[in-house]
Amino acid sequence: MEISNNQLLRFTTAGSVDDGKSTLIGRLLYDSKSIFEDQLESVTATSSKKGHEGVDLALFTDGLKDEREQGITIDVAYRYFTTPKRKFIIADTPGHIQYTRNMVTGASTANAAVILIDARNGVIEQTKRHSFIASLLNIPHLVVCVNKMDLVDYSEEVFNKITSQFEEFSSKLLMKDVRFIPISALEGDNVVNKSDNMSWYAGGTLLNVLETLHISSDINKIDARFPVQTVLRPQSDEFRDYRGYAGRIASGIYRKGDEVAVLPSGFTSKIKSINTGEIEVEEAFAPMSVALTLEDDIDISRGDMIVKKNNQPEPSQEFDVMLCWLNNDAAKPRAKYIIQHTSNEERAMIKSVVYKVDINSYEREEGDESLKMNDIARVKIRTTRRLMIDSYRDNRNTGSIILIDEGTNETVAAGMIV
């Protein structure tokens, strides 16, 4: 299948336990013919061992031994499928243990979130939680699937009621593109194939929607940001004087001849060349990995950022972050952490907790300074040196950070710069 100009869409699934996430993914893979015979055989065998009739679609996604034995999903798993229109990457995030941590992880790179609601239960606390995280992580597109429509007689009324419930509470959240689809993951209605049972529904199937979401503008193409990963200094005679800056464009577009500033030093120069591998190009844009050379010899190293002279990020040492705590060990008050921001690394301290968010009621709680696993809070951070930051709403790549505990080397928190 030649699909050379097709785009890649990354999406994550969210729903509480038993809403049908695994079944839905299994259905997408199965109906889009992305399941191989040996996978089908192994899942069919396991299904009958467990006393299921036919194929338990949910088994396609559970990977680890414990997951299959206990019928639960422990960690984010990635699945792939391709249609003639797009390549898809699914981050399948588990519904219970460490839910927030896993959903935040899966959501961080997603273009879209598919949120499942059980038609029998309607909007529940978890739905609000998932929507909050999707909005916090600024996922550009949200697809709300009302699942198990077969159990409510494919009723339009039930669907409409849930849709308005959702719209009511989600008006408090910042979400740009929200759609609703009535489905049955088990029976296959409106997942890949259009349902005969819901003629009242005029919209596309889930796959239709995923294939046609407009994702070209999901990446910021206005503010050019190029974090330097490493400097290329070839030792060969041919490239004796070559000094290339290797990195992946975080946002924006760069062209040969552009006037640029190098941060934090502030020196300015012009782009002399742009390369992707051996090929020299006139322009490059996010998320391309390229090597830049500049007209002038400037001291540049990993962690520096090359930006356009007339559009620069805010160099800051103290800023507010929406922080999601990801570790079993709670945050230690005023402890120092390593902060990773683009290719830069400094040390940082959580100066104070401004408020914590109750992700079910969306209420702010002030006065509680503790940060435990799955907590989300607005905090003040101070770093040892200035970072070249943007707000996360404007720029997912230069507006995000992680904190690493020096004592364990673990990634303990993820943050979105306010």
Next chain:
Amino acid sequence: MKKYYLNYLDELESEAIYVLREVWAQFENPVILFSGGKDSILVTHLAKKAFYPSKIPFSLLHVDTGHNFPETIAFRDDLVEKLGVKLLVGSVQESIDEGRVQEEKGKNATRNALQITTLLDAIEDNKIDCAIGGGRRDEEKARAKERFFSHRDDFGQWDPKNQRPELWNLLNGKYFEGEHFRAFPISNWTEMDVWNYIKRENIQIPSLYFAHQREVVWRNSSWIPVSDFLKLEENEEVFSKKIRFRTLGDITITGGIESDADTLEKIAEEVSTMRKTERGDRSDDKRSETAMEDRKKQGYF
């Protein structure tokens, strides 16, 4: 207006190059695990792009089972020469001779699991702190859980239930003395993506991937090549078949498929209509539902 977006292959390429450059920037002594198979060839090709016009800054580490296709070794030596990189070899035969591991017995014996010890020894002996692999998440269910930067404790073990969360493009490669990392730049590629890309870039791959005439026996539901290392059973019949391999591994267990695909175009076409995963032809993964997970936890690729 011009559209500023990447197609999926360019996006996968860009992501892989980003990961390779992070490896180089964050680790002291990284190597590419080079098996001579298409995935490690792809990783090597991407490394060439990532650091051009510099040379690839990594050595290649081959964990040699001793049960090789001669074509693979010739291909390896040729590539190493062309790229001007250093080749490190960890020998499973040596590990056996030194008594570090015991050869499996019986008809379905393989040296697959034995590679774990040789690999971990090579990592320790060469003070390697990051081994870059061509593992892909679509290959196998345990691999679907891998991170780009995957931590290994000081016994070289993987703890899949306790992995560091990986968010956005921020990769945490911090480790303590004795621990190391595995890095998987092509995590998000599928077999189809790999073939489409090899075709697009016209990457050289061993002749074994193309359809060719070969002596084979039917074993474990696939065509196993006859070689010096294969002990034929009494009732086994040798055929001459036109076959090709979808993956290359230990010659005693890597099954071929009957095929006429002798160009990259035909291979890509064939793969797109294939109804079995590539690992379906490898008896090492057929042993049990969790064969891969069990091996990976101990330190396998």
